[in-house]
Amino acid sequence: MVNFNYYAPTQVVFGRGAEDNLPCLINKYGGTKVLVHYGGKSAIKSGLLQKVEDMLSGAGIAYVKLGGVVPNPRLSLVHEGIELCRKEGVDFILAIGGGSVIDSSKAIGYGVGYDGDVWDVYTRKYEPQSCLPIGTILTIPAAGSEMSDSSVITNDNGDIKIGFSSNLCRCKFAIMDPTRTFTLPAWQTACGVTDMMMHTMERYFSKEDDMEITDALAEGLIRTCMTEGTKALKEPENYEARANIMWAGSLAHNDLTGCGTIGDWATHHIEHELSGMFDISHGAGLAAVWGSWARYAREENMPRFARFAKNVMGIDITGMTDLEAAEAGIQAMERYFESIGMPTNIHDLLGKEVSDAEIEKMADIASHGDTHTLGALKVLKKADIIAIYNMAK
């Protein structure tokens, strides 16, 4: 077990009607002029945006609105948000949506206190000193950004996607009403479940083998995502299934499942290049490459993959070698991904072949021109990344 720092200060207000607490929460955390930041149609169509405006007006809290956040949120809208916040004297950001809206809010929050281009934060040219306080009404459980310290922004060409992590941006509060997720399409539900499972698995497949408490929590969390994910796809308005998924998504990325481990995160980086280049869903991209990563990296800790097969996938591994158990576990997870409609290779993800030139380019960006490695369980150079893309073709 390696030393760790655990800090997850976000106040979670969870359940039916939770959003009625919004004005109190904004007051509690000092908001007097709010940027209401959101995506597109769904917040309008569901009536949530109007309800929020009514609540803010009713409580005498001033606000301005900025919609239009897209999946893989873009830098240009972040710039627009920063300008708007400065012009209007905004002191609090309310993110309505999922990870993209929250991440866009975090980037705006960093940018308001910095004279330069906020992209410098993501390219590591500038270490932010502050972030506007952020609260969220979560409507898409997946990214876990509502309790995490991370945000990922994509440049406007759409070909560079970079993450940045700091405690400064942790949400002050997260309002989560599972009924708001009843209308999520099956594809988005499945992508979300995959993303939260992968947030846990990135931390679980580690070189360390001696953090029983963290492993037990992680295994329980992944199993829950699987059973409740299947249930929510069959019954989109099953409150308990939606509630379990929603809370699992937050716990999967608030560091709880990584206490004492060194996370790997190679699958996330390998996927980021795919969604940066092809603008596909992050969750689907993760499912498409995970099995290939697992087969490439497992030799570094085969007993852990065998444990995964037994404790997470429920496979009786008696009499199997570690390699056989590991392979059985990976295959079972791939069958699960398929059962919820996720691709398990890049062809199924994109609906077309990925070319050698595209693989070369993605591996080059991911490895910063072969000057940078990915992963912790198995350290991957550019050639390794190319090999994994090829295995996942």
Place this chain on the structure above:
Amino acid sequence: MVNFNYYAPTQVVFGRGAEDNLPCLINKYGGTKVLVHYGGKSAIKSGLLQKVEDMLSGAGIAYVKLGGVVPNPRLSLVHEGIELCRKEGVDFILAIGGGSVIDSSKAIGYGVGYDGDVWDVYTRKYEPQSCLPIGTILTIPAAGSEMSDSSVITNDNGDIKIGFSSNLCRCKFAIMDPTRTFTLPAWQTACGVTDMMMHTMERYFSKEDDMEITDALAEGLIRTCMTEGTKALKEPENYEARANIMWAGSLAHNDLTGCGTIGDWATHHIEHELSGMFDISHGAGLAAVWGSWARYAREENMPRFARFAKNVMGIDITGMTDLEAAEAGIQAMERYFESIGMPTNIHDLLGKEVSDAEIEKMADIASHGDTHTLGALKVLKKADIIAIYNMAK
């Protein structure tokens, strides 16, 4: 799944050498004059107190000391601490020890901002409006007070023990170095493990049956306490076992294992009267009465006790009725308690019979003269509480 609020803002700094971060953490959370609050011999003997004094002096942070906290911490020392804080202008409390020292610190923290007697907070005559900021160096994992909102104080007669919960008192930081627990005696280790298991089980045995994620985490946590508890008793200097126990103790009582459930807490209340009257260890008292409570209350949700037998105690319940499975699970837990040296009845706890008059008095206090009930799974009146004490005799 019932609606919930989850708020666990304590910054945890965990691992070997974690205490070296102390001056930075006190500065971060605004402490300029610190009350160093501790128990007795062990903080002195281990050298920890001297190390803390050296670190504070080295960092130019002023402090005063108050030792002498006893298990079931007393009101008189709390009064002394409040006076000292006022006289010295203390603005931060550093608790060095376990739950008793942290709880005493919380009571002092409430009392400094209140002109009346702080006992009014515990008797519900006064709702506190503030608490001095508190940080802790944890040396006894058990009570979970380092991340919880609760504190329990005993009056000076030693016959009334009352708890009070509020987010105001949550520790700003908790420093946890498992090596500081290597020297804990076997009895204290076992009492601690029992306490953290019971913090989880009080929340787990609920009427609700639809919070899969919370159940999965709770089951993993209890299993971990059991395996790692046994390991730590055999090998007191096993770092991983001590680390798993230490972190489990915090997670068992920071509300994580109660999200979406309505906790029962009757066992805790029934035990509080025992340790109030006989000054025995809280953990041992819980082990002594839990089985009797479980047999008395299980009819309210037999399938949950059967699930416990299967998922926590690892019993193959195929072909059993729910009652048979429940009984098998309770017996297995009692055997576990015995294996770590815990009593499973009041006679073994006290080394003597408890009298009918004593039972009557404890049940009377617990039920506020039969005007108040205990429990949520099964609601217990005074007569029920007497029945449970008699079953546990």
